[in-house]
Amino acid sequence: MTAAGDNAVEIRLAERPHGEPTMANFEIADVDVPQPGPGQALVRNTWLSVDPYMRGRMSSAKSYAAPYEVGEAMTGGAVGEVVESNVDGFAVGDTVLHQLGWRSHAVVDADNAAKIDVTAAPAPAYLGVLGMPGLTAYAGLFDVARFAEGDVVFVSGAAGAVGSMVGQLAKLRGASRVIGSAGSSEKVRWLTDELGFDAAFNYKDGPVADQLATAAPDGVDVYFDNVGGDHLEAAIASMNLGGRIAICGMISQYNATEPQPGPRNLVQFIAKRITMRGFLVGDHLEARPRFIEEVAPLVGDGSIRYSETVVDGVRSAPRAFLDLLAGSNTGKMLVRA
Numbered sequence: 001m002t003a004a005g006d007n008a009v010e011i012r013l014a015e016r017p018h019g020e021p022t023m024a025n026f027e028i029a030d031v032d033v034p035q036p037g038p039g040q041a042l043v044r045n046t047w048l049s050v051d052p053y054m055r056g057r058m059s060s061a062k063s064y065a066a067p068y069e070v071g072e073a074m075t076g077g078a079v080g081e082v083v084e085s086n087v088d089g090f091a092v093g094d095t096v097l098h099q100l101g102w103r104s105h106a107v108v109d110a111d112n113a114a115k116i117d118v119t120a121a122p123a124p125a126y127l128g129v130l131g132m133p134g135l136t137a138y139a140g141l142f143d144v145a146r147f148a149e150g151d152v153v154f155v156s157g158a159a160g161a162v163g164s165m166v167g168q169l170a171k172l173r174g175a176s177r178v179i180g181s182a183g184s185s186e187k188v189r190w191l192t193d194e195l196g197f198d199a200a201f202n203y204k205d206g207p208v209a210d211q212l213a214t215a216a217p218d219g220v221d222v223y224f225d226n227v228g229g230d231h232l233e234a235a236i237a238s239m240n241l242g243g244r245i246a247i248c249g250m251i252s253q254y255n256a257t258e259p260q261p262g263p264r265n266l267v268q269f270i271a272k273r274i275t276m277r278g279f280l281v282g283d284h285l286e287a288r289p290r291f292i293e294e295v296a297p298l299v300g301d302g303s304i305r306y307s308e309t310v311v312d313g314v315r316s317a318p319r320a321f322l323d324l325l326a327g328s329n330t331g332k333m334l335v336r337a
Helices: 121-129 134-146 162-172 185-194 208-215 230-238 269-273 280-299 314-325
Strands: 006-011 026-032 040-049 077-083 093-096 107-110 114-115 152-155 178-180 199-202 220-225 239-247 275-278 308-312 334-335
Touching: 026 178, 026 314, 040 093, 040 121, 040 314, 077 107, 077 121, 077 280, 093 107, 093 121, 114 230, 121 334, 134 220, 134 239, 134 280, 152 308, 162 178, 162 220, 178 185, 178 208, 185 199, 199 208, 208 230, 220 230, 230 239, 239 269, 308 314, 314 334
Parallel strands: 152 178, 152 220, 178 199, 220 239, 239 275, 308 334
Antiparallel strands: 006 026, 040 077, 040 107, 040 334, 077 093, 093 114
């Protein structure tokens, strides 16, 4: 049993950022290890997830998720080991998935945690390829964008946890061509040489519209958007008749302090009969069983490959998050607690 007074760490929102977040927006607090009550378990977190959506929760603006409160510990996906339990379904030593990351220890209610099988896949995979990012890619590509065999697919932010899955899933389902954008030559090589993308380009090397037109000479049928801005405008320009756009994120605008201009070519939606739909993974949780049934074996046999960028220590979580927003990661950004 963990004794009161033992040390724990939690990361708090110190102040709301204006524009790009900095380390000053976070507070690293040493606290006592919390004690579980009836129906609760104490979990020592081993892996923490940092994700782009967390930037929105640092703001007080009304959104689909409640904002973090200033002075309180932040939250996010985490995997950890049960060290004390008052729950029949959780035994000491079990590994569980929950949403109380950004801290070393968490008291979780029975209904807000799920046991995971670390013999089937490594624990961090449940925060990435088999977790929320993987399901986001799966639901966005198949349920939102209505991918069909033979489609040409373009995905922005393709070297991230979601984008890298989108491209591989599209190839496995019979895409005629998969194109990705990324922010470095190393990431471009990873997409084409290791993940099997047909083409990829570094968006820093020149206008996105020009590079996409070269990479997709026959146009694009599906665009999976993680970036927004010039990427969205370029995709519209290259879209084929009946093209579909799934809006997952717009990381290029997350730190903007003024309204950003929209695509200048929206008139093309008319003649091309384009459809565009934003989505949240939380609206597609019913897809999780078929996602796991289809994707877990592909991960297990190596048909789907993934990368993890790992930062060590709970105290390093703010830096990992800032690096994520700056595009320093390849694949899933994780903190090894």
